[in-house]
Amino acid sequence: MPGDILVVENLKKYFPIDKSTLLKRKTLYLRAVDGIDFTVREGETLGLVGESGSGKSTTAYTVIGMYAPTGGRILFKGREVAGQASERPLDIKKDMQMVFQDPGTSLNPQRTIGQIIALPARVHGLVSGGSVERKVIDLLEAVELPADYRYKYPRSIGGGERQMVAIARALATEPSFVVLDEPTSALDVSVQAKIINMLIRLQKQFKLSYLFITHDLSLMRNLATRVAIMYLGKIAEIAPTVEFFRSPKHPYTQMLLSSIPVVSKAEEELRPRRVESRGEIPSPVNVPPGCGFHPRCPMAMDICGQVDPVMVATGQDHLVRCHLYSGAARSFSAAD
Amino acid sequence: MDDKLVVIKDLHVWFRVFGGYLKVLNGVNFTVRAGEKVAIVGETGCGKTTTVKSILRILAPQAKVVRGEIFFKGEDVLKMRPPRLQHLRGSGASMIFQDPTAALNPVFTLGDQISEIIRYSGSRPEGSGAEIRQLAIKALREAMLPDPERMLDNYPFQLSGGMRQRACIAMALATPRELLIADEPTTNLDVTIQDQVLRLVKTLVVQRGMSLILITHSLGVARETSDRVYIMYAGSMVEAAPTGEIFERPLHPYTQGLLSCIPKLTGEGVAEGIPGRIPDYLNPPPGCRFEPRCPHATERCRRSKPEFARVGDGHEVACFLYY
Amino acid sequence: MTVDTRKGHPEAGRPLTLRGENLRRAWYRFSRHPMSVVGLVMVAAIILLAILAPYVTPYPKHAGAFVDYRNAGKPPSAAHWLGTDVFGRDILTRIIFAFRGALVMGIGVLVLVVPLGVVLGLIAGYAKGTLLETVIMRVTDVFLALPPLILALAVCAVMRPTLFNSMMAVCVSWWPWYTRLVYGMTSSVRNEFYVKAAELTGASRFHILFREILPNCIAPIFTKMTLDMGWVILTGASLSFVGLGEQPPKPALGTMVSDGAKYLPAQWWIAVFPAIAIMVVVLAFNLLGDGVKDMLATEEGS
Secondary structure (H helix, E strand, O other): OOOEEEEEEEEEEEEEEEOOOOOOOOEEEEEEEEEEEEEEEOOOEEEEEOOOOOOHHHHHHHHHOOOOOOEEEEEEOOEEEOOOHHHOOHHHHHHEEEEOOOHHHHOOOOOOHHHHHHHHHHHOOOOOOOHHHHHHHHHHHHOOOOHHHHHOOHHHOOHHHHHHHHHHHHHOOOOOEEEEEOOOOOOOHHHHHHHHHHHHHHHHHHOOEEEEEEOOHHHHHHHOOEEEEEEOOEEEEEEEHHHHHHOOOOHHHHHHHHHOOOOOHHHHHHOOOOOOOOOOOOOOOOOOOOOOOHHHOOOOOHHHHOOOOOEEEOOOOOEEEOHHHHOHHHHHHHHO | OOOEEEEEEEEEEEEEEOOEEEEEEEEEEEEEEOOOEEEEEOOOOOOHHHHHHHHHOOOOOOEEEEEEEEEEOOEEHHHOOHHHHHHHHHHHEEEEOOOHHHHOOOOOOHHHHHHHHHHHOOOOOOOOHHHHHHHHHHHHHHOOOOOHHHHOOOOHHHOOHHHHHHHHHHHHHOOOOOEEEEEOOOOOOOHHHHHHHHHHHHHHHHHOOOEEEEEEOOHHHHHHHOOEEEEEEOOEEEEEEEHHHHHHOOOOHHHHHHHHHOOOOOOOOOOOOOOOOOOOOOOOOOOOOOHHHOOOOOHHHHHOOOOOEEEEOOEEEOOHHHO | OOEOOOOOOOOOOOEOOHHHHHHHHHHHHHOOOHHHHHHHHHHHHHHHHHHOHHHHOOOHHHHOOOOOHHHOOOOOOOOOOOOEOOOOOEHHHHHHHHHHHHHHHHHHHHHHHHHHHHHHHHHHHHOOOOHHHHHHHHHHHHHHOOOHHHHHHHHHHHOOOOHHHHHHHHHHHHHHHHHHHHHHHHHHHOOOHHHHHHHHHOOOHHHHHHHHHHHHOHHHHHHHHHHHHHHHHHHHHHHHHOOOOOOOOOOOHHHHHHHHHOOOOOOOHHHHHHHHHHHHHHHHHHHHHHHHHHHHOOOOOO
């Protein structure tokens, strides 16, 4: 569809784990991402939410080309994109950038901030020689950092500022699409607020589209255009933000929303009635049969342990993957 | 007066570094009563961990207490001799930390580690192996770990993050104590697991009539787990009040700023954040340390440091706006 | 001079003396252990003495072909602080001149060995899982198995024994240690996010190896180099002890020890002082190496 900057179809990413013994060859597969579909529209922010093992970070890394997909396809601006970054054409790499989660490890401690920010611009031939400095200063200004930070090393600036440097680096190639992997999870609330506002401003200023990975639903309520929630490699529910929070359908979404600590009675009232969190999150190596969530689901039915539900639309642009809404449950027990 | 378990008065702690001293704690005033659950909320670097480590006197060697007093059940902690200090750490208070993986010894089973605590914390030094084993199983069961008998023989790497933290809780509560200090115990855990672990801590602490000091940077967590909240900034407490009160009537500009920054489910957008950054502990400002960032700052704030004063029912604040 | 230019910021206008500050911090870390400073002073003294040998030694001529049998075998005295050897040559002078050969050996070996070993290590670590890595590392394993001294003996036995040849022999058995060190570091550094970020951007392999990964390996490399100076010199002394390396009449520490060994215990100073000199040199570099390690350990956090 026109206006879709990123389309992901049936994306799969499995990691083989060798469990061979001396006598028997055996390979287990860690199904980090197990068949997901979503689109990011131009100018919007898609929030991809999940806990550990959900596959949200793997999705981000596959989209950006750190991993080659095991199955499915990725279309960027209508063009099919090859697996790994090294095989992708330079103009796609220029147009799609990433901000990593931990600014402590995504910036080379032995390089100055100026060198770090300038690298992508240099690689893509946007600057050379004299214009490098100008570009670096402009980028630092865009993220509200002083120009002489370009001489500093990452270790002498704080976590929030490092993340601003990471954002400046992502903007160096003038991309149209940015993948952000939990960019503020490691930061204090006041610093997070500053960075989120900066991201919003930059989005308007440079006409960017964001794929925003996070575990923080409250943040998504205020930032995302649409929200998708992932569990064990599959998308459980996806809807426009207001709809998603007003009427969460999937039991996991309800469990997650009930578990968030909030700071006011007004928010408490907005939460769905309490779905108590129970059980541990299973490892993506041992995905339970049927619906991956059924061992923890307070509303699990017989069918849930046997048949994996498919995505069903329950309203305008609101999709849920759950037997409660698919109507399959009735025919299942009838067939018994 | 007498039910005060921990009292910290005007505590100043400095750290020796290259270029001088980091004057981290700048007059901390803090009280926990018996059976009370208190949260200390503050951002990175404000000194919350330093404060609680001072209570148990487990600060790094570069740290120096330059002024102030700490009392545990009326006894002066800073003047305690090693045997008394051992007693404090063995059966007075216990602590759980942010990273349960780092707190558990990877080469010993859970059973070994819990038994060691039970045996050496001073309460049952001569218990037989079987007795101690039973106590260990009981501790694991109370911490909601599945199949405690088998769990004793597990190594930490066989457990998930949430289970490891529960193991740490079991260890902290295996022997009777009066105080549990929890330093960001759920920050590294997933939201649904965090909820479970916090509920567990709250239940266990209430069951045993213990006091709880919970350190967190999340106001939401503080709200759901504690009776009273202290807000800490740059080395001293800036506000303290019963939980409901502090969210409905935040008085200190920093508290108000923090609350406005938190993204809320009501969807009113994210505030701009608090301008500026935390002060340089090497050369901190002489007056109120929040002054450079405060929208209501005056000349008085620049010159002198406001006292932590009572301004209402159980509500204390350190700000010249209120006196 | 650059100044802090943020408008309205409390630190505006403050000059940014980053270089000076970094140097002072480095010195602070280095000097935390006084023994490191002792090591630094000792190494500096050794180097200075070696460079200025003809001007600071009491009997510079004794460092060459020289005999004076009237003064042979004299014990330490005011005229000869460390005594004289069987040819009447001043031992103190010869030791200081011997430092020259020792330092040349150390520096020469390292200058050749370090670039080669480091580059191979970087390539092997980055090419992990490929044939190239296997080839490089297996070759490295083979060379690691060669004992430096035996190899040097063999080489010098086949070719003429000279300082140059023994240096070559030591080089051949020394480079794999650097490869292995850098291989280990590269293998872990290459998985860091900042390397991945550079790869995703499309940076060239050269850039990634030498501008992203290598700077993060510098600390152990430099530390090892400092310590290796001592070890190479010790190896060199072992070689000259058995008659390889620097040939007489040029003084070499090992040769002096072996020559003097015959005269123990009566004229003990002829062997003992050169032996102590070897020990002092190695000790000096070890102490300095500890200091270098402390200095290069990056500060994390505030």
